Amino acid sequence: MGARTSPGFIRNHHPFLAGLLVAALAATLLAVVAWRQPAGATARAAALPANFQEKELFKGKVTTPTNVEFSPDGRVFVAEKSGIIKVFDSLADTEPEIFADLRQQTFNGWDRGMLGMALHPKFPADPRVYVMYTYNGVMGGNFPRWPSSDGSNDNCPDPPGANNEGCVVAGRISVLSPAVQARAALSSAAQAGPVSERVLIEDWCQQFSSHSIGSLAFGKDGMLYAGGGDGASFNYADWGQKNNACGDPPSPAGTALTAPTGQGGALRSQDLRTTGDPATLDGTIIRVNPDTGEGVAGNPLPNGGPNMRRIIAYGLRNPFRFTLRPGTNEVWLGDVGYTTWEEINRLTEPFGTMRNFGWPCYESTPRQSAYDAANLNICENLYSAGAAAVTAPYYAYHHGAKVVPNETCGTGSSSTSGVAFYAGTTYPAQYRGALFFTDYARKCVWAMKPGTNGLPDKTKIETFATGAGGIVELQAGPNGDIFGADIMGGRIVRYVYNGVNNLPVAAIKSTVTSGALPLTVTFDGTTSSDADGDLPLTYAWDLDGDGAYDDSTDPRPSHTYTAEGTYPVGLRVTDARGAADTSTQPIVAGSTPPTATITAPNADLTWQVGDRIDFSGGGTDAEDGALTGGSLSWQMIMHHCPSDCHQHTVTGQNGESGSFVAPDHEYPSRIELRLTATDSRGLTDTKSVMLQPRTTQLTLAANPAGIPLTLLQTTRATPFTSTVIAGSTLSVSAPTATQIVARKGYEFAGWSDGGASAHNIVAPATATTLTANYRLKTNLALKRPTKTSSVEKAGFEGPKAVDGSMTTRWSSKRTDTQWIEVDLGTVKTVGFANLKWEAAYGRDYRVQTSTGGGVWTTVRTVTGGNGGDDWVSFSPVNARWVRMYGLKRATTYGYSLWEMEVYDR
Structure with missing residues (x-):
């Protein structure tokens, strides 16, 4: 989910969480993994406030769930990342049906997949189900564009490489209807199992593996709301350097874009501010007619x-999850961050005014350092417009800080991955109207x-829940209770309030979970507990799996299974006040688990x-013999560990052997x-090998030393050295604005590799130093004619302040106001003045420019100056004359300047 995490899903940078998908699901939605527990194991329950309990639903019946939706008739719809939608008749149902299978259309890899789902607001009378998924094709193209090993795990071959040149796909919103209804009206329908699919919207050009599409929801107004990410790289500041695969200005697709003019990559999130191409939906929230997919009345740009x-x-970077406040059309969204901030943004009615949340020029309210350092035109123009041009987050939390002081939730990798309002009445009153939000990387709610x-x-x-698992969606369900889709745990969780009496927690241990016949198993229920201390607990066992808790009341019973089968052993524990809880553990009699073996590669690779x-590898089973083909399932999982670790499932393959590109x-x-x-009875064994990268040391240096340079998202004074993975793509930036070193002004001259001020490099295999070279700037005022308001006495005339000497100076009379102006000879572009004050300095003054006619324009006003060297920057303007206009002296003496220097910018 891209932290850097990246809920994008993540990357926070995270997807899925990204940048999530690096993220942060990085910045930031989902870093996801199909996580399997040993048979019979129970997920550790989240720690919750008093009288709340986490109830686990559909465990073992859903795989990588991303969404859960509840129908008024009691049915529960669960979307899986691969593209399957399952429907349960009720919360108690354990045998779901497949409502839709869109695996062929859905690209399921990294943080891509089926990520959004919503039921029509009149469901089930109107039986339409809306889905949002990563389409395995480009806009208007056929599917599948990229290969799938088994229909569920899609692969991005290298080349082009998921995070190298990128496997370009699109995003889709589709309407699914029961195939028996109105099929004649669905002229563009593609049959997908028991439903028909009608594509409502197809857009969101997505080059890289995260920051794709996200949520769907209906408003009180009956309109459909949706969100999608920027589709950009979570590894580096991306303005279209890698082939500009989405064809953003100013160059055609296939042409690498350069700073400062590039408008691709993450800058697609600012597409509404450019006019060189049609607007895309990347990095936006949309509001459309659910019947047509068209924009609706009340939207900001009706024409x-x-x-x-x-x-x-x-x-927006990756608005992976959002919700609408009950009774309103207010959108409350979590935007997965890049390097530093996670955001919760509020979008209120009326929608007639367009809101710009600032990504990638801003991350939360500060400027985003990597994009700021690249001096991109789109961002520089936005900065010039001032803070009012950008909508600030409603709430933001820093990756390095606790959300709540002294909580046990981690910091570092972060990825906001779910938001939901509580509108029920069973939770305590202080929660009514509360916004619940979760972070995939921190595993807290x-x-x-x-x-x-x-x-x-x-x-x-x-802090509501700690150790909550890999939750990638929060949803209000029956009674208003908050539910979560745990993509890592393969389950849906429900947070239940039990009033004044906490339910006990039933827990089962067993000596074995499978084995040959006859199979004798000893069970242990004594690790069950009750938070209120309402002891003793009483025990009732269903040892034969018939659903009746009538086989034993012993805390530690034994049972011998003589017939082959899978037995769902159940335990019901009851506390002293009559509250009860149940737990189930399957016992497989007549079979033993297989053994998985990885023969290559070794861990030293x-x-x-x-x-x-x-x-390569294999599996053997006592009952089935050698396991081959689909019985052997491989997963390639990237672990990103900037502080705490999060995971991105790259892809999967089946069979005895294969290959992938790092x-x-x-x-x-x-x-x-x-x-x-996996054997024929569903028993499994999992083995893994962890493969470490080859790293190298990259040093960024500047000549002269001390000038700050940017590597990826980090800006530091030079020289500095970073550890990088050999072959990885890195963005580097050198400032083009005037740099001050040892009281002298320098301008960028070029990198030692010949690259532009902001460009990408490929990390070499050996330690390397990359140097940004600077040269002394030309002082436009040097030895130019001057005029002054006054001179203290002979020897302190105006020309002394532009002669290039730090031993001569201009000094005025001891009154306010005073000024000195310099004639540049011709009109030039200027953007900097350096005032080298003597001990008698100006506390308040103006820097003014003129092109003639005695008309002066103030380009910068300084108040509270403290002398020394005042490097005064301002927006570049054309000027022939520049002057310092002193308003208030800092001493009883006049205004005294060793030198007045003027530079272009």
Whole structure:
């Protein structure tokens, strides 16, 4: 989920969480993994406030769930990342049906997949189900564009490479209807199992593996709301350097874009501010008619193109999850961050004014350092427009800080991955109207409780659940209870309030979970507990799996199974006040688990980006013999560990052998190759090997030393050295603005590799130093004619302040106001003045320019100056004359300058 995490899903940078998908699911939605537990194991329950309990639903019946939706008739719909939608008749149902199978259309790899789902607001009377998924094809093209090993795990071959040149796909919103209804009206329908699919919207050009599409939801107004990410790289500042695959200006697709003019990559989130191409939906929230997919009345740009009419907000990195506040059309969204901040943004009615949340020029309210350092025109123009041009987050939390002081939730990798309002009545009153939000990387859920105005109050945040698992969606369900889709645990969780009496927690241990006949198993229920201390607990066992808890009341019973089969053994524990809880554990009699073996590669293999890694292995089973083909399932998982670790499932393959190309990812990262062998009874064994990268040392230096340079998202004074993965793509930036070193002004002259001020490099295999060279700037005022308001006495005339000497100076009379002006000879572009004050300096003064006619324009006003060297920058202007106009002296003496220097910018 891209932290850097990246809930994008993540990357925070995260997807899925990204940048999530690096993220942060990095910045930031989902770093996801199909996580399997040993048979019979129970997920560790989250720690919750008093009288709350986490209830586990559909465990073992869903795989990598991303969404859960509840129908008024009791049915529960669960979307899986691969493209399957399952429907359960009720919360108690254990045998779901397949409602839809869109695996062929869905690209399931990294943080891509089926990520959004919503039921029509009149469901089930109107039986339409809306889905949002990564389409395995480009806009208007056929599927599948990229190969799939088994229909569920899609592969991005290298070349082009998921995070190298990128496997370009699109995003889709489709309407699924029962195949028996109105099929004649669905002229563009593609049959997908028991439903028909009608594509409503196809857009969101997605080059890289995260920051794709996200949520779907209906508003009180009956309109459909959706969000999508920027589709850019989570590894580096991306303005279209890698082939400009989405064809953004100013060059055609296939042509690498350069700073400062590039408008690709993450800058697609600012597409509404450019006019060189049609607007895309990347990095936006849209509001559309659910019947047509068109923009609707009340949207900000009713007279624009088709996409402009849809958009109600832009400037987002990865708005992976959002919700609508009950009773309103307010959108509350979590935007997965890049390097530093996670955001919760509020989008209120009316929607007639377009909101720009600032990405990638801003991350939260500060400028985003990597994109700022590249001096991109789109961002520089936005900075010039001032803070009012950007909508600030409603709430943001720093990757290095706790959300709640002293909580046990981690810091570092972060990826906001779910938001939901509580509107029920069973939770305590302080939660009514609270906004629940979760972070995939931190594995915690928080409640932002309402303030006096009824809105969530960022000063009233409570840590609600710790150790919550890999939750990638929060959803309000029956009774208003908050539910979560745990993509890592393969389950849906429900947070239940039990009033004044906590339910006990039933827990089962067993000596074995499978074996040959006859199979004798001893069970242990004594690790069951009750938070209130309402002891003793009583025990009732269903040992034969018939659903009746009538086989034993012993805390530690034994049972012998003589017939082959799978027995769902159940335990019901009851506390002293009559509250009860149940737990189930399957026992497989007449079969033993297989054994998985990885024969290659060994753990001592190291890799660099682009290396092809061959793997092989097998499985054996006492009953089935050698396991082959689909019985052997491989997963390639990227572990990114900038502080705490998060995971991105790269892809999967089946069979005894195969290969994959080591993908690009920021250091520190490592690859886990995981093999699962499954026998005919569904028993499994999993083995894995962890493969470490080959790293190298990259030093950024500047001449002269001390000038700050940017590597990826980090800006530091030079020289500095970073550990990077060999073969990885890195963005470097050198400032083009005037740099001050030892009281002298320098301008950028070029990198030692010949690259532009902001460009990408490929990390070499050996230690390397890359140097940004600077040269002394030309002082436009040097030895030019001057005029002054006054001179203290002979020897302190105006020309002394422009003679290049630090032993001569101009000094005025001892009154306010005073000035000195310099004639540049011709009109020139100027953007900097350096005032080298003597001990008698100006506390308040103006820097003014003129092109003639005695008309002066103030370009910068300085108040509270403290002398020394004042490097005064301002927006570049054309000027022939520049003057310092002193307003207030800092001493009883006049204004005294050793030198007055003027530079172009």
